[in-house]
Amino acid sequence: MFVHEYQAKKLLKRFGFYFPDGEVAHSAGEARALIDRLSGDEWVVKAQILAGDRGRFGGIRKADSASDVEKETRNLLGSTLVTPQTGADGIKVNTVYIEQAVKIECELYLAILLDRYQRELVLLASQRGGTGIETALEDAPDTLHRLTLSVDEAPDEAVLLGLADKMGLSGELVNDYVDTCSNLHRAVNELDALSIELNPLAVVEDNRLATLDVKMEIDDNALFRHDEYSEIRERNRLHDRKFRAQSGFNYVQLEGNIGLLVGGAGLALATMDLLKLHQLEPANFLDLPPIATRQDVANACQTVLQGASVDALFVNAVGGGLTHCDTIAEGLITVHMQEKIRCPIVVRFAGTKREHGLTLLKNYRVPIEHAETMDEAIDILRRKNRR
Ligand code: ADP
Ligand code: MG
Numbered sequence: 001m002f003v004h005e006y007q008a009k010k011l012l013k014r015f016g017f018y019f020p021d022g023e024v025a026h027s028a029g030e031a032r033a034l035i036d037r038l039s040g041d042e043w044v045v046k047a048q049i050l051a052g053d054r055g056r057f058g059g060i061r062k063a064d065s066a067s068d069v070e071k072e073t074r075n076l077l078g079s080t081l082v083t084p085q086t087g088a089d090g091i092k093v094n095t096v097y098i099e100q101a102v103k104i105e106c107e108l109y110l111a112i113l114l115d116r117y118q119r120e121l122v123l124l125a126s127q128r129g130g131t132g133i134e135t136a137l138e139d140a141p142d143t144l145h146r147l148t149l150s151v152d153e154a155p156d157e158a159v160l161l162g163l164a165d166k167m168g169l170s171g172e173l174v175n176d177y178v179d180t181c182s183n184l185h186r187a188v189n190e191l192d193a194l195s196i197e198l199n200p201l202a203v204v205e206d207n208r209l210a211t212l213d214v215k216m217e218i219d220d221n222a223l224f225r226h227d228e229y230s231e232i233r234e235r236n237r238l239h240d241r242k243f244r245a246q247s248g249f250n251y252v253q254l255e256g257n258i259g260l261l262v263g264g265a266g267l268a269l270a271t272m273d274l275l276k277l278h279q280l281e282p283a284n285f286l287d288l289p290p291i292a293t294r295q296d297v298a299n300a301c302q303t304v305l306q307g308a309s310v311d312a313l314f315v316n317a318v319g320g321g322l323t324h325c326d327t328i329a330e331g332l333i334t335v336h337m338q339e340k341i342r343c344p345i346v347v348r349f350a351g352t353k354r355e356h357g358l359t360l361l362k363n364y365r366v367p368i369e370h371a372e373t374m375d376e377a378i379d380i381l382r383r384k385n386r387r
Contacts, residue, residue: 008214022099031073040100045072048095051085107200192222256281259304263317290321297331325357
């Protein structure tokens with residue numbers, strides 16, 4: 001699960017990071033009203049979308065008065081931001097974060113991510129932080145420093161002191177940097193994050209480090225361990241229909257009430273045609289990639305179910321390619337164990353591991369209606385259809 005900048009900043013607060021004063025707004029009026037509560041006399045209005053590179057594409061606006069903040073909020077809310085990370089359709093802005101603007105001396109990059117294969121954490125640090133880090137690193141790859149950290153043990157202070165030196169820091173900033181790295185290590189562990197990226201981590205006025213932007217991905221398998229995540233998840237689901245679909249699925253939002261989880265775009269289109277032929281309307285469809293893992297299927301299923309209008313779920317899959325029916329069944333089981341699927345589920349499996357998939361669903365008591373054929377599936381859906 002990816003979280004918005006403002007959510008990440010809130011989650012990180014207790015670990016001792018310094019952030020400029022900031023608050024969230026969902027309307028221009030709300031934005032104007034909250035300025036009195038924020039320090040400073042200049043602010044940035046920051047579009048909250050689950051994609052980066054907002055700065056270069058109009059998603060970060062400076063404002064030096066309450067009316068300016070109100071104006072920029074009005075401009076951003078409801079607009080669609082297109083950045084290299086959003087895809088061509090862009091993402092609609094529903095929320096802004098209004099933050100005190102700070103004077104920046106220099107911008108660093110600092111991130112810790114989990115390397116699943118090596119079972120260790122990797123710290124990445126560069127002096128060339130801020131907007132355009134990717135191209136900066138392409139031009140000068142040796143400015144990216146990489147450290148391997150143990151998951152369980154706190155990072156070695158001497159190593160971090162060496163890193164602070166490589167960042168060109170001196171005086172008070174050295175300890176500030178070492179603390180920031182240690183805090184980040186602790187945060188990744190305690191928040192069950194797969195990655196946390198501070199970019200920029202900026203040297204600002206008063207010679208201190210301020211975290212101006214955070215990108216964070218939480219391990220979906222650990223969501224249940226943190227009460228605070230369920231609210232974030234619900235909120236993001238409501239506001240960002242593409243929330244999970246951003247992870248590379250082909251997801252299309254439609255107007256009807258039947259959620260479609262289908263293996264393959266061709267089958268998805270055929271399924272939609274068949275539904276329509278019988279006056280059934282798809283709420284959306286999600287085409288599973290040819291190589292989907294159990295977790296991919298679970299995420300896909302949650303994406304399809306997130307639409308408030310979904311009255312029934314139709315899983316139509318041919319276990320061909322590399323994703324077999326049992327993997328799809330495991331994905332459904334994962335979702336069922338996490339949150340109990342409340343709507344009717346019609347499953348039609350064909351192809352490899354069909355029997356095994358159906359047995360798994362039965363053993364785990366996922367309340368599905370099994371259809372042998374597409375026609376049978378349509379019959380069940382028509383019976384269940386509440387519209
Ligand atoms: P993105 O990474 O999506 O472009 P950032 O939050 O990193 O968005 O903002 C882009 C740039 O805007 C930063 O590199 C920084 O230069 C500037 N910026 C962001 N927040 C502030 C702030 N509170 N005060 C001053 N400048 C800021
Ligand atoms: Mg950034």
